Amino acid sequence: MNRVAASGAGLILLAFLLGPILWLVSSSLQLDRELFTVPPHFIPKQPTFDNYRYIITRVPPATYTGDQIGRRASGEALSLIPALRNSFIVSIAVMLINVIFSTLAAYTYARLRFRGRDITYAFILTSRLIPAISVAIPIFVLIDRLGLLDTRSALILVYVAFTLPFTMWFLMKYFGFFPPEIEEAAMIDGSSRLGTLTRIVVPMAAPGLAAAAAFAFMGSYSEFLFGLFLTRTMASKTVPVVLVATAINHDVSFALSFAALVLSIIPPVLFALVFRSYITRGFAGVLAR
Amino acid sequence: MAGIQERGAADLRLGRARARPRRAVALYPYLSILPTLLVVALISVYPLLFALDLSVHRNILTEPLAHPFVGLRNFAETFGSYYFVRALLTTLRFTAMIIAGTLAYGIAVSLFLNRPGRLAGASRIAILIPWAIPTVMAAIIWRWIFNGNYGALNALLVSIGVLPEYISWLGNPLLAQLSLVLTHIWKWGPLAAIMCLATLQVIPRDLYEAAYIDGGGGWAVFRFVTLPFLRPTILLLLILETIAGFVTFDLIYVLTGGGPADATTMLAWFAYAEIFRFLNLGKGAAIAFVIGALTLGLALIYVRLLRTEELYS
Structure with a gap:
């Protein structure tokens, strides 16, 4: 495998591994109104932390009015x-x-x-x-x-x-x-x-x-x-x-549930990264004989 | 002087060791495995016997007072059912695809991760992230990616010209199956790659050098040096992926709900639906029992293979 091909393969691999997560994070920084546009905004045009704020404080932010989350809020995400x-x-x-x-x-x-x-x-x-x-x-x-x-x-x-x-x-x-x-x-x-x-x-x-x-x-x-x-x-x-x-549940705000999802994958991902060397060394120790 | 004292102390301790009650020493192994043994017996073996009992009785929740013994009728009805056979075939096809996909991904990616350089180094960290994300959460992410109207996959493929227009990924029987496979590989391929990488890292460098000096090309080196080392790991992955295929439930629950129609109804989902939608505990238990027997049987065959493999290598 020559170097250029290897770099190309590496970039594709990284995009495959991380792309879905970046898209999730990007979606969690949008409101439903922006989420439901065609084509989707890979980078939010009006980024906001309101979804996170709502989950943590349980007080609906001002942006959640009218056609927004009002009807679509979900007790479960909260x-x-x-x-x-x-x-x-x-x-x-x-x-x-x-x-x-x-x-x-x-x-x-x-x-x-x-x-x-x-x-x-x-x-x-x-x-x-x-x-x-x-x-x-x-x-x-x-x-x-x-x-x-x-x-x-x-x-x-x-x-x-x-x-x-x-x-x-x-x-x-x-x-x-x-x-x-x-x-x-x-x-x-x-x-x-x-x-x-x-x-x-x-x-x-x-x-x-x-x-x-x-x-x-x-x-x-x-x-x-x-x-x-x-x-x-x-x-x-x-x-x-x-x-x-x-x-x-189709009645749930998508944006809200993506913010909840981001918050909930942080602990295991941090855990894996902190214990990284133990996990890989553990595998190496057990498999390599 | 100090030396003599020390030896004396050691002798004393030796004396104490001999005086330790024999019974405590003899009991230690049993006491130490007891907690594990009890928990495992309570939560897996007792329930298995209970499931067997359920499966030979008629037990439908809408008819709570009638539980006649029906022998193997639940099993016979299960095996004779058109839907069961379809679910079994779908499961086998899905299992074959995830075995092939995960193994190919694991081996190819581990070869890349094993290279020097910054890109490979970054990938060695990034690969842990999908592995760390719980299956249902990975499934929710991919459900959004596959979304027919606002999903990223359609947008990406249309913008680079692969697709002329948006398509419904989870609404087409074949595409829905492939979507499940892709999500499975995203989530579980990294574990395969990590395991293969751990194995690759112990292959002595001299072996590669010797192979190149002998004139081996890339493929020959892979075939005759790398692959033999990977064999036990590949067999282990084969076991893990087979079990994973037979028990796939979380992905179906989140992504397809067994559909469209019954295109992604696999055994575990079929058992779940029988229990919770049709409230037929007896039949659900029979199907669940069949899944257990199939998984256990296949795993034991692989373990036997693995053992002979160890003997010959």
């Missing part, structure tokens, strides 16, 4: 802030529980031989292959019987179960790459298994744990199907549920 709160509480709880559980289990599978090891390992990993839709009704009934419908706890429970197999597998591979000699030395010095894990392995494996935490967070923040099934009100509705409700 629920974005409480939905973000729900999503954060759920995702952070899942992340913490997931990292603790999966670290404990992964270290055991990486280092110890015991009766029932292979069967329990296969059991946990295979569970990941069960599609969510296949168990949707029973989980709904289960959560109902536990009295947890429309609570964040229900989402936390389900998301922990769905993210655990992958993070456990990932961490098991990761722990497996450390030479066992250091841990053995600690054990001879009288450290228990748990002590060795928390004092020696966890500090060494910090990048892997960060990557696992990122996977658990993003998996929970993105989940849609169970969010749809298990929530009813703003006591537990998460960002994807609220956004989809606005996006497929």
Whole structure:
């Protein structure tokens, strides 16, 4: 591949990756009136932050009068802030529980031989292959019987179960790459298994744990199907549920729902960029052997 | 003197280690995996058994008092249904397209990302952004791009002369399917590229040099040096994309709602519609069970392949 061709391919790739996001941001800075013009304005002629202002303050700005948002405003897009709160509480709880559980289990599978090891390992990993839709009704009934419908706890429970197999597998591979000699030395010095894990392995494996935490967070923040099934009100509705409700509703202001969308993709994108080196190193560590 | 003291302390600690109750040591493995095991059993295995039970009974929400045992009738009706067969074929076609598309994208893009230079460096960061954006949110963005009246895609293609006039991307059966594929690749291609890149980065440089010295051209080097290293990653991606194809739901929910007509009705959407539109839990559970069995079966075949692959490489 010569250099000019490579640069051309690179520019096309960048346009494909970022173009949709730039178009979204541009749309969120317009009002519906400007949005519904042919041809569309790729660069807003009258850029405005009114959509964002409306979502954050919930006070309709002066530009939203008459033929504007008045009729087209949407309660759901305005629920974005409480939905973000729900999503954060759920995702952070899942992340913490997931990292603790999966670290404990992964270290055991990486280092110890015991009766029932292979069967329990296969059991946990295979569970990941069960599609969510296949168990949707029973989980709904289960959560109902536990009295947890429309609570964040229900989402936390389900998301922990769905993210655990992958993070456990990932961490098991990761722990497996450390030479066992250091841990053995600690054990001879009288450290228990748990002590060795928390004092020696966890500090060494910090990048892997960060990557696992990122996977658990993003998996929970993105989940849609169970969010749809298990929530009813703003006591537990998460960002994807609220956004989809606005996006497929033709009576909703498009501009308003795009501003809500921009606000809600900022956290995971920041998360990915901050944890970038851990995520790529984590993949490199696990895949490259 | 200090040395002796230290050794004494070490001996003492050694003594303590020996005195540790045996039972605690023997129980540790089980206690450490217990939380994971319990959560997984409660949320995936118990529901699976429950789904099996549902699927062999008649269970329609509009007839709440009658739940007779019907054996495999829900399954028989499912397999015999014209709509199920259509949904299955659509799913297979979609899955084949996303496997081919995502793999081609992943490999080609990773080869570019692996190059030196500022453009490749910027792309290595930019590629993480679609990956970080949740699927439903990516779908909402693309729904706006595909919008027939005000969307960016029509405007772009008409302005550069590819299209004579605006077309309805999500209103045409074939285009709607391709739109789903394109959105899937935008969202999931980056993960494939990141995984391929991680693999490419460990190929020793000498191998490339040796291949060039031996007179290998670009294609030969790719075929005999790069590809063998990528094989395990490609197989892993094959598993991930097959599962992704069979469970695709979010994209359909946002972009097409299974239409136009039933052009994008795939298995997961079909099960959802059976449950929530027709309130037929028994049949919905049967379809969902079939999806689970198909996915699990295919995944196990791939895992077997992957294992033999590891044995021979």
